[in-house]
Amino acid sequence: MLARFRPAARKLSSLALVRPPSPNYADGLVTHISAPSSSDFPLALSQWESYVNVFDEHAGWSTLHLPPISSCPDAHFVEDQAVAFKHPGGGNLVVPCPMGAPERAPEAKRMHLSLLDLASVGSPALRSVAQLDTSGTMDGGDVLKVGSTVYVGQTLRSSVDAIAALSDLLSPLGYSVVAVPLKKALHLKSAVTALPDGAIVGFEELLEDSSVFPDFLPVANEPSAHVVVLDEKTVLMSSAAGEETTRMLEKRGFGVVGVDISEFEKLEGCVTCLSVRLRE
Numbered sequence: 001m002l003a004r005f006r007p008a009a010r011k012l013s014s015l016a017l018v019r020p021p022s023p024n025y026a027d028g029l030v031t032h033i034s035a036p037s038s039s040d041f042p043l044a045l046s047q048w049e050s051y052v053n054v055f056d057e058h059a060g061w062s063t064l065h066l067p068p069i070s071s072c073p074d075a076h077f078v079e080d081q082a083v084a085f086k087h088p089g090g091g092n093l094v095v096p097c098p099m100g101a102p103e104r105a106p107e108a109k110r111m112h113l114s115l116l117d118l119a120s121v122g123s124p125a126l127r128s129v130a131q132l133d134t135s136g137t138m139d140g141g142d143v144l145k146v147g148s149t150v151y152v153g154q155t156l157r158s159s160v161d162a163i164a165a166l167s168d169l170l171s172p173l174g175y176s177v178v179a180v181p182l183k184k185a186l187h188l189k190s191a192v193t194a195l196p197d198g199a200i201v202g203f204e205e206l207l208e209d210s211s212v213f214p215d216f217l218p219v220a221n222e223p224s225a226h227v228v229v230l231d232e233k234t235v236l237m238s239s240a241a242g243e244e245t246t247r248m249l250e251k252r253g254f255g256v257v258g259v260d261i262s263e264f265e266k267l268e269g270c271v272t273c274l275s276v277r278l279r280e
């Protein structure tokens with residue numbers, strides 16, 4: 001069994017794909033920070049469950065739990081394994097990623113199989129699965145969608161070739177792809193994400209040039225640059241973002257649901273990377 005539906009996942013709703021961490025999660029890759037000096041698997045599991053509960057308890061969302069991959073300590077960072085694009089005809093076109101870290105390549109294969117499995121079962125959220133025609137690499141954490149613009153971090157994980165292939169795949173659907181060169185962050189979405197109103201929240205220290213984003217809102221620390229949009233008025237954020245960011249977003253008219261994901265932040269993860277969102 002490659003993918004197992006919770007009953008709610010069959011309803012017409014947005015679908016979050018999630019995968020639980022494995023006991024060896026602390027062996028995950030780190031690039032821009034040091035390896036964690038301590039870890040706590042029961043805590044990681046309970047933080048992951050709290051994160052998943054946010055979707056399960058938020059109107060309009062279902063979750064689909066993928067099986068853990070015990071040989072891949074980063075496998076719960078599913079965002080890097082596939083990206084979903086709303087199709088103008090309804091549902092999502094989902095693209096499995098040719099991932100940039102060789103250590104994580106088996107995750108991409110498993111995600112691809114799970115997506116095919118999901119397609120064969122039939123889900124209103126999944127219209128089709130399409131592969132990139134490239135010998136390059138791309139991690140989903142580099143792909144930021146803002147309306148019909150798709151910003152893609154050109155990073156150690158995502159190459160010019162793969163970004164061009166994504167552009168070829170998406171242009172017929174009306175998307176335009178913009179490459180964003182980035183050296184100081186693991187992924188583009190480590191540095192910037194988008195609010196429901198289209199403004200880009202970003203931690204400028206990690207960016208080469210924030211002027212690429214037309215409506216840029218600088219924030220005080222890295223976790224404050226990470227939002228997962230739950231609906232037009234609500235975002236999910238790490239509790240590490242802090243009160244100041246919560247107040248700033250509340251003033252803009254958004255509600256903030258905070259989750260503690262400290263065990264994943266130690267491994268260079270953030271709130272976006274723990275799910276793949278197929279939006280209604």
Ligand SMILES: NC(=O)NCCC[C@H](N)C(=O)O
Nearest residue numbers: 028029077141267268269273
């Ligand atoms: N999208 C993301 O921000 N993913 C985080 C991946 C962290 C993982 N330890 C990695 O280096 O690939």
